[in-house]
Amino acid sequence: MKYSADVLDSIRWNEEGLVVVVAQDYNTGEVRMVAWANREALLKTLETGFAHYYSRSRRSLWKKGETSGQLQRVLQVRVDCDGDAVLYIIHQEQGVACHTGERNCFFRSIDGSKVTKPLPFEVLARLQEVIEDRLLKKPQDSYTVKIYMEGEDRILQKLGEEAVESLLALKGGDPQRIKEELSDLLYFMVLSLTTKGVSVAEVMEELSRRFKTSE
Template sequence: MSLKDIAFDEKGLVPVIAQDAFTGEIRMLAYANEEAIEKTVKTGYAHYFSRSRNTIWKKGETSGELQEVLEIRLDCDNDALIYMIKQHKDIACHTGNRNCFFKAFNKEKPSLMPFEILPFLERLIKDRISNPVENSYTAKLIKEGLDRVVQKVGEEAIESVIALKNQDKNEIVYELSDLIYHILVAIEYLGISLEDLEKELIRRHKS
């Protein structure tokens, strides 16, 4: 697909969704014209068209909250795009929020969706390392050091094996959830991210 395939509206614009390629979350919605898309392709960074200012703008040019575009996708009718992005500084909204969709209809705040839980836990663990909270299990575990963190991974792995052998679904789900959480603590402690693991899994899939 190329620029000539895009079905721009009567104003020469097309809606663009910026989706985080690593967390899956929708970061923002904006519009682009042909020139903005060309600049995006040429530079590798998200460019949009401002309908209020009637000009092209590069996301994060002044704030540093750049959006590195890994791929551009079109919908079935070619009249909407997705920029698959890596969000710099982890902030996409001018309000300072991670994304522009931090409100929920008829609710005080959005619920955590299944695809959001692992990135959420990663951020939570990272915060507990940087800003320890009293009575926090995670903060206490981290304070006890790497040996204790690794020990917990081992303990949870053994309990997971037992659960799998018992073939009890509820027990398996419970124990594997414990194991996944403690693995997240361990890798964050060592400066390894979910993104690192995802990239390795993609590399293996390609090979």
Template sequence: MVNDTRWLNEVTWDDQGLIPVIAQDAATGDVLMFAWMNREALSRTVESGEAVYWSRSRRKIWHKGEESGHVQKVIEIRLDCDGDVILLKVEQQGGIACHTGRRSCFFTRLHDGSQWQVQEPVLKDPKDIYK
């Protein structure tokens, strides 16, 4: 394991010390979810090989799948050209990334420019996922 963390200084953190993160299925390219990371979350993601995020609502580190078992195994980490967005290419364990029990958090589509329509089914009832 490399202890040199200077690479973290090349990330453009916002004024709250966060960076937006997109989680993408490494095999299909589908966008699974959007979240935030702080320095600790990004460091822990690199160290563990599993996605670790910062929950703005709970104001704490959040290891994806810690309750649900739907861990994201990180295949690759990319930083955009401005250094202010991270793309995680992941293997989504259990096939469910969204807390609603769906494969992706982006399950709603704007139809005819006038109404939102759900496009993906619930794969598992959240009551059965979160105890």
């Protein structure tokens, strides 16, 4: 991974030679975990493309997922404006980042409850993960599996029907119905993408490319 020596040198390591690292999921945007890195760990990350951190308790370098298989492929590394924090943009292998078995380390709310709902910007990518899981495991009571087993034409028929219903809802102007119908449409869009092996992230990348073109 390419990097600027000047940017690397701008990092403000603390008195222990460490900097905070935030790992953010490339597909969903969720924060997966926070850890520490020293210069060696950061360089190892840049050299290998896999997340490396520094354990303060063990006083040693560690590669995320080396024993569990829950590796983090690092797609980008960013440094914050003050140089005292680093951001890893990652792809999380096996979908689990936390040692507790949770998908991320921030599953506890300050009120003591467990966080179960994704934030709005996570929803489409998380929906695709659920669809992929359903199609892999094929539970008998799954609506997704039922539609999938009826074949491609049935999926595309439903996609078309939901598109028409969305148009009618938009024409009618009722906000609640618009939300409901477009939610159905988005579900069938993501299901269609999944059956074709196209990720939500790839569609977002194309939109991002167009943003750049239109600047």
